Amino acid sequence: xxxxxxxxxxxxxxxxxxxxxxxxxxxxxxxxxxxxxxxxxxxxxxxxxxxxxxxxxxxxxxxxxxxxxxxxxxxxxxxxxxxxxxxxxxxxxxxxxxxxxxxxxxxxxxxxxxxxxxxxxxxxxxxxxxxxxxxxxxxxxxxxxxxxxxxxxxxxxxxxxxxxxxxxxxxxxxxxxxxxxxxxxxxxxxxxxxxxxxxxxxxxxxxxxxxxxxxxxxxxxxxxxxxxxxxxxxxxxxxxxxxxxxxxxxxxxxxxxxxxxxxxxxxxxxxxxxxxxxxxxxxxxxxxxxxxxxxxxxxxxxxxxxxxxxxxxxxxxxxxxxxxxxxxxxxxxxxxxxxxxxxxxxxxxxxxxxxxxxxxxxxxxxxxxxxxxxxxxxxxxxxxxxxxxxxxxxxxxxxxxxxxxxxxxxx
Ligand SMILES: C[S@@+](CC[C@H](N)C(=O)[O-])C[C@H]1O[C@@H](n2cnc3c(N)ncnc32)[C@H](O)[C@@H]1O
Numbered sequence: 001x002x003x004x005x006x007x008x009x010x011x012x013x014x015x016x017x018x019x020x021x022x023x024x025x026x027x028x029x030x031x032x033x034x035x036x037x038x039x040x041x042x043x044x045x046x047x048x049x050x051x052x053x054x055x056x057x058x059x060x061x062x063x064x065x066x067x068x069x070x071x072x073x074x075x076x077x078x079x080x081x082x083x084x085x086x087x088x089x090x091x092x093x094x095x096x097x098x099x100x101x102x103x104x105x106x107x108x109x110x111x112x113x114x115x116x117x118x119x120x121x122x123x124x125x126x127x128x129x130x131x132x133x134x135x136x137x138x139x140x141x142x143x144x145x146x147x148x149x150x151x152x153x154x155x156x157x158x159x160x161x162x163x164x165x166x167x168x169x170x171x172x173x174x175x176x177x178x179x180x181x182x183x184x185x186x187x188x189x190x191x192x193x194x195x196x197x198x199x200x201x202x203x204x205x206x207x208x209x210x211x212x213x214x215x216x217x218x219x220x221x222x223x224x225x226x227x228x229x230x231x232x233x234x235x236x237x238x239x240x241x242x243x244x245x246x247x248x249x250x251x252x253x254x255x256x257x258x259x260x261x262x263x264x265x266x267x268x269x270x271x272x273x274x275x276x277x278x279x280x281x282x283x284x285x286x287x288x289x290x291x292x293x294x295x296x297x298x299x300x301x302x303x304x305x306x307x308x309x310x311x312x313x314x315x316x317x318x319x320x321x322x323x324x325x326x327x328x329x330x331x332x333x334x335x336x337x338x339x340x341x342x343x344x345x346x347x348x349x350x351x352x353x354x355x356x357x358x359x360x361x362x363x364x365x366x367x368x369x370x371x372x373x374x375x376x377x378x379x380x381x382x383x384x385x386x387x388x389x390x391x392x393x394x395x396x397x398x399x400x401x402x403x404x405x406x407x408x409x410x411x
Pocket of ligand 1: 246247248275276277278279280281294295296297300322323324325326343344345346
């Protein structure tokens, strides 16, 4: 490749992807505001050759893989600058929709090594198994020896997996390993493309699950071993999430969100929990209100129903499978509730918020992992007469670019 022009530049701010940005709009990954760097440019993107003078917000990244592993974008930023950058992403998304009047609560932080879920990539090379996270913007796997984001139980499992999976991965292609720490042990999913889970292989994989003390092992959507039913406790309910189900990534962030959601609905007696998943908010809400949960995923719906059937001491819970993009709750249906909780996927809840904007429900609490689609939907609610009361940013995705939030609306 022909080398691009080399320039010395000063970094002015940090963009959405965590890349340093100069005043003239050039981007240089792995830099921080105030850095003076020499970088080689390919168009507007540069690659650092030398840090000429570090900026005041630069710190030593804790992980040896930072810069090659695609999991983290900003480990090299001081705690204050990092928190300000995360909060600013929410503020900017809202200001682009001209939403300026609301209370921005302080960022809720999570500790390193607290993420209970991880999706790893694995590949059989000629000599060994490479196991880790993909490089940024590429499918190359960084063979990790440490990770400062995931729960230690997952970190400790990585070298054991490398050993245990010897001979089980296909000779070509990449495999995906999903890991979730539950209250009864680690739930693992394994995707082995093109591999049939026949008798001998099934027996070997089942042994592997026992050897690694996994609660459950599911291979190519087929459960091959379960020593304990994976379970999580929310309020007074035990939920058994289906393999690969959506769950909040960090328990402390989940707790903070549950508290904010419950506080947000106040003394409401009838609440709808939209995009309910396996019931992360349904059960805490049901301690004081009758809850109607709506969710599209059939397995999540049955996990939620099952847990609701066996829970004690909670108000009435009803569960309906419903595609809320195609069939949002209509404004007349919404008005049967005192409060609506929504936690849509990244795409947001456009159709649902259009209905909500016409309804006379007093309180709305929205949880979102995408400030951009949240801002779009918040605009719809505000135009429909709601007031955005407060937004609490939650740093559920430590050192990554994403930010979660919980927002309260009232009319
Ligand atoms: C961000 S998750 C939140 C789940 C749950 N509230 C929680 O905190 O664990 C979004 C949920 O929306 C569900 N979902 C995605 N598209 C949907 C749709 N069109 N209609 C209803 N639910 C949908 C997903 O299956 C997922 O459970």
